Amino acid sequence: MTPVDERALPAPDGSTGLDPDDWDSFRSLAHRVVDDLVDHLATRRDQPVWRPMPDDVRASFDSPLPRAAAGAAEAYAAVSERVVPYSMGNDHPRFWGWYMGAGNPVGNLADLVASVLNPNLGGADHAPVLVEQQVVRWCAEAAGYPTSASGLLVGGASEANMVGLAVARSARIGPSLRQVGLPRDRRFAVYASSEVHSCHRKSCELLGFGASALRTVPVRADFTLDVDAVAAAIAADRAAGIEPLAVVASAGTVNTGAVDDLEAVADLCEREHLWFHVDGAIGGFLALSGSGDAVRGIERADSVALDLHKWMQAPIDVGLVLVRHEPDHRQAFSVVPDYLAHAQRGIAAGEVWFSEYGLALSRGFRALRVWMAFTAYGADAFGAVMDRTTAQAHRLAGLVDDHPEVERLAPVGCDIVCLRYTAPGLDDAALDAVNHEVVIRVQESGVAIVTDTVLRGVVAVRVAIGNHRTRDDDLDLFLAELVRHGRDVVAGLTTSPASAPSAGGTATDRS
Known part of the structure; x- marks a missing residue:
């Protein structure tokens, strides 16, 4: 010792x-x-x-x-x-599991400074509150959203999405909600694609709507939301006496990175008088990149959920919710007891108390890791990371398309590639088991971290290249390793189906 x-x-x-x-x-x-x-x-x-x-x-x-x-x-x-x-390993250049950024050295130092200062960002008159306010404005600008929006840093996009839907619930049902709860004689519906992140189900459950209120509608061939199917679902619900409340569009779905047609969803919500929420956990900052046109329409959303610790490379954890109209945001959460009464002077002054815009009163200084990184690197550096990792995803997709032993299962969305090891003579069930086992062997080798998911009923190897440290040769090494393990697993099979490796607990990938 x-x-x-x-x-x-x-x-x-x-x-x-x-x-x-x-x-x-x-x-x-x-x-x-x-x-x-x-x-x-x-x-x-x-x-x-x-x-x-x-x-x-x-x-x-x-x-x-x-x-x-x-x-x-x-x-x-x-x-x-x-x-x-x-x-976990997500600071490594070859970590491409679920969807996580690698962090960055300046953000790491910021965490040390924030920890030593240890301020409470619930409110009051001190510089860290102004830092968070500035970060909110900077992020709104970076995402192409109005900088006048209200915003709150939270633990991640799951929490940000729930805050956004909580504001939608309050704004659309009215002020009686906070006093008497959900009206017993009314049912509500929230619409999203079948590829939407699982946090939206949790949100519907926790907000009192119930899981059945989340209407997951089909996706198109490119895994984007079928907006016509949403319109049909809205009409059917209205005919059944169910009140449509909001539509959730994904700027980067969790499985394939597909970006929904935000303009079309905005038009639909405007026509149907519904709340328009964008889950931008993965691609919400694409406006910084050369692919900014993909998220045209995000500026029309009533609320947006963003994640700084994904493609924006902030140290975990830091997410952000933006709400177009500040009164809607504040009215959904504000409680100011006597012991938190705001003052005109002294430390209890301060224009914004973040405790009025979310659940938490005690809040850490997350904003500093974003503020220092934006200042040190410049926002354009993060757009350049997006462009580079997007190019790497397309490069990997090209290698997969050219390789006789692997196949691609989806278009490249953002920087996510979904592929599958193949072998002649094996049916889908056997290939599911093979690919699940290959993913585990690649993980255990220490060469790379990828995960598996399910796309249209079959197991896919999912490679999410949201990592600023990745180089092209890392992807070459991974593909060679995947093929090597695929060959080994298939070679170990006998003609008996019972000898195939078990696909076990493979489930749809969520992060």
Whole structure:
């Protein structure tokens, strides 16, 4: 065990609280931590993306609550030995699982600054609140949305989507909702494509509509929303006495990255007097890129959910909800008890209290990791990342199309490629099992992280290249590894169907 550095512990008489008795000793440890983390980032490419956790490491997390001090150095040693080597791996250039950005070094430093300052972003008059307000405006501009919009940073797009639908519920049902709840004699419906993210079902459940209120309508051949089918569903619901409330369009679906026709959805919502919400978790910032035309119409939405820790590469977690009309947003959430009364002067002043725009009162300084990154890199750098990873996705798609042992299952949407290892003589069920097993073997090899999903009833290998560290040769290495494992799995099969690997718990991919 690492010897306890008594100087890095609080004074025995408690006079320093939880601060170290010797700040110089703590400073040395802090410098070592930063140096180690920079080394980790600088050499990350040379390490496995992910590795299975040994049994003894896993068992070490079952230990009881520590009552006595081990010291900061000992705590850090445990992290270095038992956490860092077995982390998720999404900081690695070949992590393309679910949909996650890789983070960025400036954002990492911002997290350290934010943690030390430790401000509460619920409200009050202090600079971090102004930072978040500026980040909201900057992100609205980056997404091509009105900068006058109200906005709130949250944990991710799932939460942002729920806030957006909560505002829609409040604005469309009226002020009585907050006092007496949902009217018992009325039923409501929310419309989205069958490819919509699962968080929208959760939102409908938690907002009291019920899962059945989410009407998932068919998609077209390119996996985008069939707007005509939405119009037909709206008409059928109205005829049945069900009140259409909102339409959710996806700017980048979770499975294939397909971008719905936002202009067409905006026209439909305007015609039918419905709330127009855009789930922009993946492609909501495409306006920064050379593919900005794909999201034309986003500026007409009543609310938009965005995710900074995906294609925008912020350290997890930071999402954003934008609401076109600030009064709608505030009226859906504002509660100001006496102990939070706002003032004209002093620390309780401040123009915006974010606690009035969402559920949380205590909120961390997420905004700094976005503010520092925008300032350091410039917003155009993130558009360039989008352009590069989009080009890499199309390059991988071309390699797949040219390879006799793999096939592509969907058009490239944003930067997502869905493919499948194939072999003659195997039916779909056997190929499902083969591809599921191939994904696991690729993961366990440490070469790359990809995941599987289901597209039109068959298992697909899903490669989401939302990673600013990815190089073209990373994709070449992955495809070679996938084909190698595919051959090995197929070679291990016998003529008995029972010997095929099990597809097990394969489920539709959600992130």
